[in-house]
Amino acid sequence: MFKNPKKSIGSSVLCVFALLLLTLLTPSIVSAESVDKLQPFDMEQVNITDTYLANAFNKEISYLQSIDPNRLLVGYRQTAGLSTSYSKYGGWENTPLKGHTLGHYMSALAQAYKNTKSNATVNADMKKRIDLIISELQQCQNKRGDGYIYAETPEQFNVVEGKATGTLWAPWYTMHKIMSGLISIYELEGNPTALTVASKLGDWIYNRVNAWDSATQAKVLGVEYGGMNDCLIELYKLTGKSNHLAAAKKFEEPSLLNTIASGNNVLAGKHANTTIPKFIGAINRYRTLGTSEASYLTAAQQFWNMVIRDHTYVTGGNSQWEAFRAAGKLDQYRDEVNNETCNSYNMLKLTRELFQVTGDVKYADFYERSFINEILASQNPETGMTTYFKPMGTGYFKVFSKPFDNFWCCTGTGMENFTKLNDSIYFNNGSDLYVNMYISSTLNWSEKGLSLTQKADVPLSDTVTFTIDSAPSSEVKIKFRSPYWVAADKKVTVKVNGSSVNASVVNGYLDVSRVWKVGDKLELTIPAEVQISRCTDNQNVAAFTYGPVVLCAGLGNESMTTSSVGWNVTTATKTVTVKDTININSTTSASLDDWLGNISKYLVQTPGKLEFTFKETDSDNNLVFAPYYKKYTGRYGIYFTLKGSFTGSRNPFDRIEAESYNTQSGIQGVTCDEGTSAIGYIENGDYAVYNNMDFDSGAVGFVARASSAEKAGKIEIRLDSITGPLVGTCQISSTGGWQTFSDSKCSVSGISGKHNVYLKFTGESGYLFNLNWFKFIKEEVPSVLIGDLNGDNAVDATDLAMMKMYLLGIINDFPVQNDIEAGDLNKDGVIDALDFVVFKKYLLGSIEKLPYTN
Numbered sequence: 001m002f003k004n005p006k007k008s009i010g011s012s013v014l015c016v017f018a019l020l021l022l023t024l025l026t027p028s029i030v031s032a033e034s035v036d037k038l039q040p041f042d043m044e045q046v047n048i049t050d051t052y053l054a055n056a057f058n059k060e061i062s063y064l065q066s067i068d069p070n071r072l073l074v075g076y077r078q079t080a081g082l083s084t085s086y087s088k089y090g091g092w093e094n095t096p097l098k099g100h101t102l103g104h105y106m107s108a109l110a111q112a113y114k115n116t117k118s119n120a121t122v123n124a125d126m127k128k129r130i131d132l133i134i135s136e137l138q139q140c141q142n143k144r145g146d147g148y149i150y151a152e153t154p155e156q157f158n159v160v161e162g163k164a165t166g167t168l169w170a171p172w173y174t175m176h177k178i179m180s181g182l183i184s185i186y187e188l189e190g191n192p193t194a195l196t197v198a199s200k201l202g203d204w205i206y207n208r209v210n211a212w213d214s215a216t217q218a219k220v221l222g223v224e225y226g227g228m229n230d231c232l233i234e235l236y237k238l239t240g241k242s243n244h245l246a247a248a249k250k251f252e253e254p255s256l257l258n259t260i261a262s263g264n265n266v267l268a269g270k271h272a273n274t275t276i277p278k279f280i281g282a283i284n285r286y287r288t289l290g291t292s293e294a295s296y297l298t299a300a301q302q303f304w305n306m307v308i309r310d311h312t313y314v315t316g317g318n319s320q321w322e323a324f325r326a327a328g329k330l331d332q333y334r335d336e337v338n339n340e341t342c343n344s345y346n347m348l349k350l351t352r353e354l355f356q357v358t359g360d361v362k363y364a365d366f367y368e369r370s371f372i373n374e375i376l377a378s379q380n381p382e383t384g385m386t387t388y389f390k391p392m393g394t395g396y397f398k399v400f401s402k403p404f405d406n407f408w409c410c411t412g413t414g415m416e417n418f419t420k421l422n423d424s425i426y427f428n429n430g431s432d433l434y435v436n437m438y439i440s441s442t443l444n445w446s447e448k449g450l451s452l453t454q455k456a457d458v459p460l461s462d463t464v465t466f467t468i469d470s471a472p473s474s475e476v477k478i479k480f481r482s483p484y485w486v487a488a489d490k491k492v493t494v495k496v497n498g499s500s501v502n503a504s505v506v507n508g509y510l511d512v513s514r515v516w517k518v519g520d521k522l523e524l525t526i527p528a529e530v531q532i533s534r535c536t537d538n539q540n541v542a543a544f545t546y547g548p549v550v551l552c553a554g555l556g557n558e559s560m561t562t563s564s565v566g567w568n569v570t571t572a573t574k575t576v577t578v579k580d581t582i583n584i585n586s587t588t589s590a591s592l593d594d595w596l597g598n599i600s601k602y603l604v605q606t607p608g609k610l611e612f613t614f615k616e617t618d619s620d621n622n623l624v625f626a627p628y629y630k631k632y633t634g635r636y637g638i639y640f641t642l643k644g645s646f647t648g649s650r651n652p653f654d655r656i657e658a659e660s661y662n663t664q665s666g667i668q669g670v671t672c673d674e675g676t677s678a679i680g681y682i683e684n685g686d687y688a689v690y691n692n693m694d695f696d697s698g699a700v701g702f703v704a705r706a707s708s709a710e711k712a713g714k715i716e717i718r719l720d721s722i723t724g725p726l727v728g729t730c731q732i733s734s735t736g737g738w739q740t741f742s743d744s745k746c747s748v749s750g751i752s753g754k755h756n757v758y759l760k761f762t763g764e765s766g767y768l769f770n771l772n773w774f775k776f777i778k779e780e781v782p783s784v785l786i787g788d789l790n791g792d793n794a795v796d797a798t799d800l801a802m803m804k805m806y807l808l809g810i811i812n813d814f815p816v817q818n819d820i821e822a823g824d825l826n827k828d829g830v831i832d833a834l835d836f837v838v839f840k841k842y843l844l845g846s847i848e849k850l851p852y853t854n
């Protein structure tokens with residue numbers, strides 16, 4: 001067991017001096033080979049010129065300047081036994097959770113310091129505030145002498161450990177914010193004392209957690225503890241002290257990480273903002289210690305997939321009353337307390353790190369979505385104040401923090417969010433430039449000698465221009481993200497100095513490579529369209545997007561009263577009746593299917609404006625949709641319930657997006673899939689019914705588009721009832737991954753003149769795949785050779801052995817597509833022991849032909 005040697009004052013000063021020297025020479029003394037594929041730019045290198053974002057930043061700076069740091073320090077001084085003439089703030093700063101705001105404030109000031117270099121007065125003010133806080137905290141730390149700094153006595157930590165009685169708060173949550181603030185200041189502003197204080201605090205933490213037995217550890221980790229593992233790893237990167245790394249490990253929950261890494265979604269009911277940072281710590285451990293820690297990367301990736309797939313609203317936010325709810329149950333939990341802003345802050349932190357490690361465009365796609373529709377959406381652009389919750393329930397409104405009376409967790413993360421708006425627009429891999437977001441800005445890649453100006457107003461304008469302001473003499477590849485929201489059947493195109501350039505999209509990026517010249521002008525066209533996102537636990541509930549922007553409709557300003565709950569948390573009320581149902585006009589040719597399938601015809605843009613109105617509904621004249629992130633007054637609706645009826649029989653050859661499901665087990669969980677029209681979160685045992693089909697034309701095949709398939713599954717096509725005649729089996733093979741689509745085809749027979757079709761979904765237990773659409777087709781689907789279970793075009797003993805394994809439960813599926821057709825040798829709709837008997841007889845020659853029906 002590691003023990004801290006006792007040091008004399010002299011040697012401790014020497015140690016600090018040596019440490020500082022070392023830190024100055026090598027910013028990171030951890031030598032594991034970097035696993036990052038991409039690096040962000042220093043915030044000083046990226047300057048935002050977009051007016052909406054520039055205002056957002058300036059409002060945040062004014063807020064930071066309106067806060068007196070001395071008042072945030074009151075608890076710290078009192079705990080250290082130092083006097084103070086200041087009074088503490090109200091809200092959460094007047095509860096035992098006090099002190100957390102100072103942590104956020106330090107991180108925000110550090111970022112603001114980086115981003116105000118062009119304004120000497122403001123920049124000096126940021127520095128003055130930082131230096132005051134650090135000097136005060138050092139005084140507090142020196143007064144006590146044990147490394148501890150906090151705005152409350154250590155009694156809080158005793159309560160969490162079960163060593164004292166009292167109200168249980170979340171001291172480790174606050175401790176994380178303090179440690180992160182100190183580290184941010186050291187990393188971004190460079191105050192060396194910040195690291196000295198952080199290192200000593202890290203030693204105090206180590207001494208505390210090293211004394212935990214496993215029961216105490218379990219008890220402590222049952223209480224919200226923020227990103228303690230993350231910030232201690234970050235500290236270790238700077239100090240290289242093994243006790244800091246050991247302390248980080250104490251805040252890990254291996255059983256949770258392993259369960260999530262195995263793909264088992266156990267998030268239902270868990271506190272979201274407690275859980276997300278655990279995986280930020282996991283990815284940081286992988287990034288710090290390297291490939292030996294690959295299991296942490298898997299856990300972080302799986303967690304991200306689960307949250308996005310099963311728990312995320314169209315805006316990119318998650319949670320209801322701060323918790324993850326049952327997988328896919330999104331419509332069910334839409335109300336006034338969804339989408340805690342801290343969760344989105346933390347999901348974006350996780351997303352950004354996963355992007356740096358993998359370079360996978362899906363992370364950049366999500367970042368854009370959530371950055372706009374969660375982060376930007378969380379601020380009142382007039383006052384700079386930010387939200388706690390963002391209601392997904394139709395008819396509520398945003399409630400913003402008061403400047404000095406709330407100090408919620410989300411007030412703190414808000415300070416951080418709006419002082420780093422420029423940190424994820426551009427990335428690089430040392431040689432290529434990645435453009436991830438389309439936001440007016442300038443980039444100065446000084447290491448490369450490349451600088452440019454981006455001008456964008458996406459999605460009002462589909463054209464984004466880049467002007468080269470300086471360039472090296474060698475070729476540079478610029479990789480432009482091709483967003484997930486590009487209009488169907490269209491693509492991103494590019495012109496350089498007015499001439500079209502042939503560039504294709506590779507792994508989500510459009511590459512343009514050349515020797516750039518000063519004044520070169522590159523023009524990107526990114527076509528957007530209205531798209532629809534449906535809650536798959538209620539297919540009739542839909543939200544609308546245009547490009548990356550989620551749309552909402554204003555629902556008036558009547559009786560905008562709030563209610564106060566819990567710890568001084570204010571929420572919106574809905575005491576008025578709002579219209580949240582849209583009736584699709586069935587007297588016209590527009591059926592609900594047609595309306596949904598051609599939404600850009602029915603939600604129409606007002607020319608020149610980001611404003612949209614319905615056609616063919618009962619709300620054509622009273623709902624106006626506009627970007628949600630800009631909506632900060634009045635009630636709104638993002639999701640609406642659509643109602644309509646079908647006129648005449650359905651054409652089975654049209655693509656059909658399911659409008660409702662009947663289920664045996666109840667469809668558990670559905671995701672409003674990001675950027676797609678995903679229509680069904682399919683679990684084993686679910687089924688769908690389609691009545692009134694007109695099969696007169698005689699379909700011979702069936703095709704289904706599935707996405708996010710993690711396990712193989714089947715769609716059985718049956719007539720008249722769920723146990724009716726089986727007329728086709730469509731095998732959905734595992735695709736894995738978010739937004740990975742695949743079309744599966746199978747042949748169908750004997751459906752001419754029939755009208756009612758059942759789709760029965762089977763596979764392993766639990767979640768199988770998302771079904772995006774299906775249709776019947778007239779083309780021949782290559783027929784399966786009956787008995788050829790491994791798909792090698794021969795029926796032989798290998799296939800018999802495979803069937804035996806299947807019947808014994810050793811394998812769950814056959815390699816061949818349409819395995820029910822291949823394996824059901826007596827055509828009774830199932831693969832069972834009777835088929836095995838038939839197979840044996842066939843191989844022995846006593847049956848001449850398959851299938852054998854007698």
Ligand SMILES: [Zn+2]
Pocket residue numbers: 273340341342343388408409410411413
């Ligand atoms: Zn919060």
